[in-house]
Amino acid sequence: MDALVKKTKTQAICPYLILGLEKGISRLTVEKAYWDLYDALDEGLFLHSPQAWVQATAALMEVDNAYERIVAAEFADVGSNMEPFWPKLGQILIAAGKINMRQLHDAIADQEVEHRPLGELLVERQLITADELEAFLSSQNALSLPEDSPYRRGLRLIGLRIVPEDMVCIALIEYCNSGAKLEDTLMSRGWLSPEVLEAITAKA
Numbered sequence: 001m002d003a004l005v006k007k008t009k010t011q012a013i014c015p016y017l018i019l020g021l022e023k024g025i026s027r028l029t030v031e032k033a034y035w036d037l038y039d040a041l042d043e044g045l046f047l048h049s050p051q052a053w054v055q056a057t058a059a060l061m062e063v064d065n066a067y068e069r070i071v072a073a074e075f076a077d078v079g080s081n082m083e084p085f086w087p088k089l090g091q092i093l094i095a096a097g098k099i100n101m102r103q104l105h106d107a108i109a110d111q112e113v114e115h116r117p118l119g120e121l122l123v124e125r126q127l128i129t130a131d132e133l134e135a136f137l138s139s140q141n142a143l144s145l146p147e148d149s150p151y152r153r154g155l156r157l158i159g160l161r162i163v164p165e166d167m168v169c170i171a172l173i174e175y176c177n178s179g180a181k182l183e184d185t186l187m188s189r190g191w192l193s194p195e196v197l198e199a200i201t202a203k204a
Contacts, residue, residue: 013159015066017152020200034067040199052193058161059200066159087143087173089118091166092136095173099127101166143176150175150182157192160200167191 016023019033041060046052090104099107099122107121114121119133128136154168163186171185186192 013155015069017156018062018066018159019070020156030067030070034063037063037200040202041196045199046193046195049193049195052195055162055193055196056199059196062160087140087169088166089136089140091169092140092143092173093122093128095170095177096136098132098136103127143173153182156200157186162196162200163192 014023016025016030019030019037021030021033038060041056041063043053043057043060046056090099090108093099094101094104103122103125107118107125107127110116110121111118119128119137122128123130123133150172154172157163158165158168167186167189168182171180171182171189171191174180174185175182183192183197187194187197
């Protein structure tokens with residue numbers, strides 16, 4: 001059976017984390033972080049790259065939202081966001097290089113119509129063997145990620161709407177397997193703009 005990654009809604013992620021801050025920091029520091037990010041994510045700086053422009057624009061909207069939530073004190077404690085990491089089968093297979101994102105999405109679309117296990121569909125399409133499916137399913141429950149820096153950085157990227165949850169989870173699986181840095185994996189796969197990463201980390 002495919003384990004599910006619990007959905008992490010943008011509004012559930014602590015706004016301090018979205019701004020790259022620790023919860024409870026002074027209002028003056030919050031103000032500075034907000035304006036630094038506002039300047040760094042100015043859409044005019046990213047007109048040369050459609051990907052960077054889209055990601056920077058989305059991030060800037062979430063920076064605004066996070067700042068407003070801090071001012072209004074409308075957010076859950078950051079600790080409530082650190083949920084257990086349970087990877088999906090499809091994410092594990094992409095991280096292992098067995099399938100790509102398009103093949104996964106196509107199989108999921110068929111799964112919704114046929115109501116069959118994802119692994120069974122992938123074997124039928126000869127994207128993986130039955131033995132590989134069994135091995136990956138066995139490894140699924142063994143994968144775990146400490147609730148530390150890589151997971152928090154992934155949550156921030158999700159909260160900023162720069163990279164979706166599936167892509168972050170795939171990068172985290174690679175971190176579990178090889179120690180590859182989360183951001184390096186996302187950039188090497190073409191999912192994260194280096195310019196946008198620099199913009200949000202230079203001021204964090």
